[in-house]
Amino acid sequence: MNIWQIIKRELKQVFRLDVRRAIFLFGAALAYLILFGILYSPHIVKDVPFIIYDEDQTHISRTLVHRFVDSESYNVVKFVSSQEELQQTLKEKTAYGAVQIPKDFSKNVSTGADAVVLVTINGSNIIITNTVSSAAQDILAAYSDDLATRRAAMAIGLNQEAAQRKVTPVSCHLRVLNNQTQSYLLFFVLALGMAAFQQGIFLAVGAAVHYEYDHAGSFEHMNIKKLLAGKLITYWVLSMISFALIILTAEGILRIYDKAPYGPLFLLAGAFSFTAIALSMMAASLFRTELQFVRASIMYTVPAFIMAGASFPLESMSQAMVFLGRLFPMSWLTNSVRSLILSGTAPEWNADMIALLSMGLVCLLIGCYVFISSIKKRSYSAG
Amino acid sequence: MKLADILKEEVKNLMRGRYSVIWIIFCLPLLFTVLFGTVYQQNVVKYVPLVIYDQDQSSLSRTVIQAYGDSERFRIVSQVYTQEDMEQAIYNGTALAGLGIPQDFSKNVKQGTGTDVVLIVNSNNNMFANAAMGAAWEINRSVSVAVSQKLFEGMGQLPDAALKMAYPVRMGIRILNNPTAGYTPFMLSGLMLNGLQIAIMLVAAPLFSREFLRRQYAVSCPAWKIVLGKTIPCWLAAVLSFAICIVTMHYFYAVPLKGDLMDLFVISSAFIFFVIQVIFLFAAFAPNEVMSIQLPLLYIMPGLLYSGLSWPAFHMNEFAVFFAALLPMTYGADNVRDLLLAGYAPALWRDTAYMILFGCICSLLAGCVLSLRRRYTVQEIVAKISPALALRVGRYLKKS
Numbered sequence: 001m002n003i004w005q006i007i008k009r010e011l012k013q014v015f016r017l018d019v020r021r022a023i024f025l026f027g028a029a030l031a032y033l034i035l036f037g038i039l040y041s042p043h044i045v046k047d048v049p050f051i052i053y054d055e056d057q058t059h060i061s062r063t064l065v066h067r068f069v070d071s072e073s074y075n076v077v078k079f080v081s082s083q084e085e086l087q088q089t090l091k092e093k094t095a096y097g098a099v100q101i102p103k104d105f106s107k108n109v110s111t112g113a114d115a116v117v118l119v120t121i122n123g124s125n126i127i128i129t130n131t132v133s134s135a136a137q138d139i140l141a142a143y144s145d146d147l148a149t150r151r152a153a154m155a156i157g158l159n160q161e162a163a164q165r166k167v168t169p170v171s172c173h174l175r176v177l178n179n180q181t182q183s184y185l186l187f188f189v190l191a192l193g194m195a196a197f198q199q200g201i202f203l204a205v206g207a208a209v210h211y212e213y214d215h216a217g218s219f220e221h222m223n224i225k226k227l228l229a230g231k232l233i234t235y236w237v238l239s240m241i242s243f244a245l246i247i248l249t250a251e252g253i254l255r256i257y258d259k260a261p262y263g264p265l266f267l268l269a270g271a272f273s274f275t276a277i278a279l280s281m282m283a284a285s286l287f288r289t290e291l292q293f294v295r296a297s298i299m300y301t302v303p304a305f306i307m308a309g310a311s312f313p314l315e316s317m318s319q320a321m322v323f324l325g326r327l328f329p330m331s332w333l334t335n336s337v338r339s340l341i342l343s344g345t346a347p348e349w350n351a352d353m354i355a356l357l358s359m360g361l362v363c364l365l366i367g368c369y370v371f372i373s374s375i376k377k378r379s380y381s382a383g
Numbered sequence: 384m385k386l387a388d389i390l391k392e393e394v395k396n397l398m399r400g401r402y403s404v405i406w407i408i409f410c411l412p413l414l415f416t417v418l419f420g421t422v423y424q425q426n427v428v429k430y431v432p433l434v435i436y437d438q439d440q441s442s443l444s445r446t447v448i449q450a451y452g453d454s455e456r457f458r459i460v461s462q463v464y465t466q467e468d469m470e471q472a473i474y475n476g477t478a479l480a481g482l483g484i485p486q487d488f489s490k491n492v493k494q495g496t497g498t499d500v501v502l503i504v505n506s507n508n509n510m511f512a513n514a515a516m517g518a519a520w521e522i523n524r525s526v527s528v529a530v531s532q533k534l535f536e537g538m539g540q541l542p543d544a545a546l547k548m549a550y551p552v553r554m555g556i557r558i559l560n561n562p563t564a565g566y567t568p569f570m571l572s573g574l575m576l577n578g579l580q581i582a583i584m585l586v587a588a589p590l591f592s593r594e595f596l597r598r599q600y601a602v603s604c605p606a607w608k609i610v611l612g613k614t615i616p617c618w619l620a621a622v623l624s625f626a627i628c629i630v631t632m633h634y635f636y637a638v639p640l641k642g643d644l645m646d647l648f649v650i651s652s653a654f655i656f657f658v659i660q661v662i663f664l665f666a667a668f669a670p671n672e673v674m675s676i677q678l679p680l681l682y683i684m685p686g687l688l689y690s691g692l693s694w695p696a697f698h699m700n701e702f703a704v705f706f707a708a709l710l711p712m713t714y715g716a717d718n719v720r721d722l723l724l725a726g727y728a729p730a731l732w733r734d735t736a737y738m739i740l741f742g743c744i745c746s747l748l749a750g751c752v753l754s755l756r757r758r759y760t761v762q763e764i765v766a767k768i769s770p771a772l773a774l775r776v777g778r779y780l781k782k783s
Contacts, residue, residue: 020674020677031681032685035681035685035706036685036688038700038702038703039685039688039689039694039699039703040694041700042698042699042700045694045695045698046698047697047698048695048697049697064552075697090559091725091727091729092729093721093729093730096695109551109552112544112547112548112551113547114547114553115551115552115553116552116553116554116555117552117553117554117555118554118555118556118557119554119555119556119557120556120557120558120559121556121557121558121559122559122560122725123558123559123560123561123562123564124560124561124568124569124720124721124724124725125569125692125693125695126561126564126565126566126569127693127694127695128695129558129561129564130513130517130564133517133556133558134516134517134520136554136556137520137524137554140552140553140554141524141554143552144550144551144552144553147551147552148531148548148549148550148551151548151551152535152548155548156535156538162495164497165495165496165497166495166531166534166535166538166549167531167548167549168497168527168531169492169495169497169498169527169530169531169534170447170492170497170498170499170500170523170526170527170530171497171498171499171500171523171527172499172500172501172502172519172520172523173499173500173501173502174501174502174504174516174519175501175502175503175504176503176504176506176512176516177473177503177504177505177506178505178506178507179506179507179509179512180506182506182509182512182513184509184694187507187508187509192688203677290673291589291672291673291676294673294676294677295407295585295676298581298584298585298676298680299407299411299581299585301684302415302574302577302578302581303414303415303418306418306419306422306574307418307422309508311510312422312423312428312510312566313428313508313510313511315430315432315511316425316427316428316429316430316510317422317424317425318421318424318425320421321421321422321424335507335508338507338508339507342507343474343505343507345474345475347474347475347476348476
C-alpha cells in the first residue's frame, strides 16, 4: 500500500466506518463554540439584582438613589426599610449587593462631616463582586465630585468649572486595547474552542490507533511507518480544516472580529495540530485499550485548559506551576491565538512555534516506537 | 439473585485488574483540588507588568509613579521616553499596562487647570485588565483627592476641612463570604465537584454498559436490583471522595468551612446520586463501553461554566437557563460553595429535592432500557418499531 492508498483507507474509516472520528474532529470545537457562544452572548455581566436601604429619605439621598437605579450595572429589585431585611434579602440571594445610605447622610453632607455610604456585596462570585464594586465606585465618586464642586464653588466663590478642576485635579484617561468592553465572549469562548479542538483530535486519533491494534493481524501488506505517516497526514489535514471551520464560526456566527493575519494563525494551528496528533498517537499507543485511552484523555482536558493560563494567567502562577503548565501544548497555543485574533499580533509566536514543533517531534518519535513495537507484539499473538 | 450478591459483584468489578477503576473516583477530584489549589495559590492577580512614560519628570509625577510601584497589583518593568516605546512595550508583551503622565502635569495641577494621566491596558486576558483597572482607579482617586486637598489648603482651608471639601462622600465597602475576592474560594470547590462528576462518568458509564456486552446477571434478575447494585458502591466511593476533597481544600488551601457538615453531606449525596443516574441513562443508550463515556461528554463537560458558578444565572439567556437546568452542577456547585463560604445555602433543600427527583427519573428510564437490552439486541428492539430501519442498523453495526 502506498501513502495515497493509506490516506484513502483512513478517510474511509473517518467518514464511513467510524463516523465518531469525523464528529470529534469537526463537531467538538464547533459544539463548544456555539454552546459557550450562547452562554456568553451578553458579553458582560449587567443587571445585578440589587437592593437599596435609604435610611435618610431626603432629597439629597434620593438623588444618590436615582443614580443607582439608573445604572445599567444594577437591577434594583427591592427597597428595604431595615438592616435585618437587607441582610435577609442578601442571605436569600434575591439580591447580590446592597447600598445603605445612613440616617444623617444629608445632614453630614451639608455640615461637611463624614458621610459614608456603605455598599455590601455577596462576594462568593468574584465576577459579580467586580461588577458591583466598580459600578458603585464610579457612581459614588461622580456623586461626591459633583457635590464637592458645588460646595467649593459656594464656599470659595469659584465658578463651577474652576471648582470642578480643584475637586478633580487629576483624572484618568483609560484606553483598553483589544477587548474594549471586557467581553467574556472574546475572552473565553475561543480558548474553550481550542480546548475542544484538542480533545477532538485526541479522541479521533486514539480511535484510529486502537483500530489498528484491534486489527493487528492484518499487517502483512502494509509498511507500518507508511501507515503512521498516512495517519499523520490525514489527521493533520482534517484538523486544519476543522480549525478553519472554527475561525469561520467565530467570525461568521459569533461575530468575533478577527484581526489575525492568517499566515501566522494557521502556521501556529498547524504546529499545534501536529503536536496534538503526535501526543495522542503516543498516548494512545501506550494504552492497551481504547477505553483506557479515552478515560485518560478526558481526565487531561480540564487540567490542560486551566494550566494553559487561558483563564487564570500563567504570570500569576508560581514558577513550578508555570513549568508544569508549559508541558501542556495548549499553553503554547491558546494565549497566542487569542492575542492574534484580538490584537493581530502574538509576541510569543516564535517561541510557541519552536516549543510546539519540538514537543510534537519528541512525541512522534516515542509514539512511533511504541506503536510499532505494540503492533508487532499484537500481530505475533494474533498470528 | 440477592441484592447483596450483586453488590459483591459490582464491588469486584470496581476493584478488578492491576489498575482498578475505583481509584479514579478518589484520585481525580483530589488531583483537581491539589492541582488547581496550587495554581490559584496567589489567590488574586497581582504584579501586572507596567511600563511608565513620564514626560513631566517632576516630584508630583514621581509621587504618582511611586503609588503605582507600591501597589502589589503592579510591577513596574520599564520606564520609556516616547509614546511609541510605551505602545511597543505593550504590543510586544513586555508590559500589559502602560501609564503615561503628560508634560505639564505638575504645572497644570498647581495652576488648578486639571490634567489627565493615561492608562493603557492590554485586555487580551480579562483577569489582568480587571486587576489593572481596579487598582489604577483606586490609586488615581487617592492621588486626585490628596492633590485636591492641597489645593484647598492653599486657598486657606484647614487640612481636615480641605479633605472633606475635596471628598465629601466616601464609600465603605463590605464584601461578604469572600472578602479578598480570591480565586481559590471562588472556583476551587466547583472545580473539585467538576472533577468528581467526570470521575463518576469515567467509572459508572462503562460499569453500566458492560452489562449489555457481558451479561453478568441472569435475565430473570430484575433491572432495578442491577441499577441499585451498581449505584451503591459508586455512590459510597464518591461521597467518601467528596469528604476527602473538602478536608483537603479546608486544611491545605484555606477554603472556609462555615456550613453544617450534615448539609454538605445532604447536597453532595443528592448531587452524586443524580450524576450516577444520568450517566447510567446515557450508558443505557451506548453501543459499547467506549461510547458510554463519549456520549455524555457534551452534557457533562460544560457543566462547570453553565452552573452559574462563574457566569451568573440571572444574566443567562433562555436557552442557557434551560440547558443549565438539566445539569447536576447547576444544583450542586453553587450550594456547596455557599455552604463553605457563607455557612448557609438558601436553595439547599429545593435543589436537593430536584436532584433526587431527576435522579429517580433517570434511574427509572435507565432501568427500563437495561431491562429491554438484556432481553433483546438493539436490532431486535428497532425491528419492533421499523423492520427497514433494523436492517440498516444491522448493516451499520456489522460495518463498525
